Amino acid sequence: MSGLGDLHLSPDLFGLVVAAMVFLAAVHAYTKLSPYFCTCWFGAGLVFGWLWSDRPEEASAILVPVLVFYIAAAVTKGLVETRERLAGNHVLHVVMTGVFSGVIALPLESGARVMGWAMPAPALGLKGLMDGPVDPDLLGGVPILVLVVWVIAGTVFYGAYKLLDHSGLPAAWRTVLLFVGMPFLVQLVDGLADQL
Amino acid sequence: MLERFIARLPAVLLLVVILLAVHVAVFEAEDDARLLSVAPAAVLLLAYLGSGRRRRGR
Numbered sequence: 001m002s003g004l005g006d007l008h009l010s011p012d013l014f015g016l017v018v019a020a021m022v023f024l025a026a027v028h029a030y031t032k033l034s035p036y037f038c039t040c041w042f043g044a045g046l047v048f049g050w051l052w053s054d055r056p057e058e059a060s061a062i063l064v065p066v067l068v069f070y071i072a073a074a075v076t077k078g079l080v081e082t083r084e085r086l087a088g089n090h091v092l093h094v095v096m097t098g099v100f101s102g103v104i105a106l107p108l109e110s111g112a113r114v115m116g117w118a119m120p121a122p123a124l125g126l127k128g129l130m131d132g133p134v135d136p137d138l139l140g141g142v143p144i145l146v147l148v149v150w151v152i153a154g155t156v157f158y159g160a161y162k163l164l165d166h167s168g169l170p171a172a173w174r175t176v177l178l179f180v181g182m183p184f185l186v187q188l189v190d191g192l193a194d195q196l
Numbered sequence: 197m198l199e200r201f202i203a204r205l206p207a208v209l210l211l212v213v214i215l216l217a218v219h220v221a222v223f224e225a226e227d228d229a230r231l232l233s234v235a236p237a238a239v240l241l242l243a244y245l246g247s248g249r250r251r252r253g254r
Contacts, residue, residue, distance in 0.1 A: 009219060017216070021209050028205040071213070074206035075244045082247040103236040104210065107217030110233035114225040140217070140233025 014117040015060040022063050025070045036171060041161065042066055044178045048157060049120065051186040058118030064108060065120055068150070069157050072100035090166065094159045101154025102147045109147075110140035149193045156189050207248070210241045 009017075022042070029038035045066025053061040076096045080086045086093075112119045134144040160181055164174045201208075214237050221230035 007219065007223070009216065009224065014216075017212070021212060024205050025209060028202055031202055067209070071206055071209050075210065075240060078206065078244050078251075079247050082250045100240060103240050104213055107213055107233045107237050110230050111217045111220040114220050114227075114230070137229055138232060140221070140230040142233060 009111070009115055009117075011058075011060070011115065011117050014111075014115065015058070015063075018060045018063045018067060022067050025067055025074075028074070029070065040175055040178055041070065044161070044182055045069060045157070047179060047182045048186060051183055052153070052189065053120040055118050055120070061118040061120050064105075065153065065157075068101050068105050068108070069097070069154050071104050072097045072154055073158055075100055075104075090162055094155055094162055097158040098151045098153075098155025102151040105150040106139060106142055106147055109142045109150075113141050145196050148196060149189070152192050153189045156185050156192075160185055204248075207241060207244055210237060210244070214238055214241065 026038055026042050029041060046062060049062040049065040050056050052065060055061040076093055079096070080093060108117070109119060111117060136143045139147065161178065164178055164181075167174065169177070214234050217234045217237075218231065221227060221234070
């Protein structure tokens with residue numbers, strides 16, 4: 001008799017799961033927000049993931065960032081909606097989304113270290129970053145600096161989207177600027193990560 | 197039914213992320229210490245579900 005214990009979450013299967021999750025997230029964005037938001041968020045997020053990842057040949061490495069940022073933004077929206085005093089604080093929304101990006105990426109990073117799943121691995125390890133002040137064992141084997149980079153990435157990505165969203169520019173210009181800005185956002189994230 | 201499922205997708209996706217890590221910790225790595233990586237996400241999921249209940253209760 002086969003059970004959950006027999007299921008092997010290989011990197012290929014992980015890629016399939018992540019692809020399905022991105023599809024479902026896009027369905028949520030399309031139906032609950034707007035087709036425009038869905039197209040811009042996931043289009044820009046995929047470009048961001050491709051540029052940010054050091055393994056762009058792996059689907060999951062490209063897909064994971066946009067998925068993590070979307071879940072984080074959706075959870076932030078859900079939490080903020082029930083607290084009226086937080087409703088109009090856009091800076092807080094952006095920061096919360098960044099922090100939640102780290103929280104959501106943490107289990108995936110932990111699993112990736114065991115299973116060899118392809119993650120963006122945003123320049124960490126390759127640039128000789130150390131574990132940081134917190135024992136990685138307390139975070140499921142993930143150095144805290146990895147977490148901090150995810151927080152930075154989520155904050156920068158959502159911050160840029162929010163900034164354009166409230167810029168008052170026509171939708172066409174916002175779209176162009178969002179896509180043109182992606183390489184600069186990735187550079188900004190990498191630059192901030194280098195300061196760690 | 198489908199509408200309700202779609203409305204709850206952020207929670208479902210977060211739950212899947214948690215279950216992936218739990219599966220790895222328990223069945224693949226057999227290292228319970230890895231479950232620590234799940235704790236913050238689990239707290240976030242509970243907070244999100246709690247806020248959803250408050251939204252529906254209004």
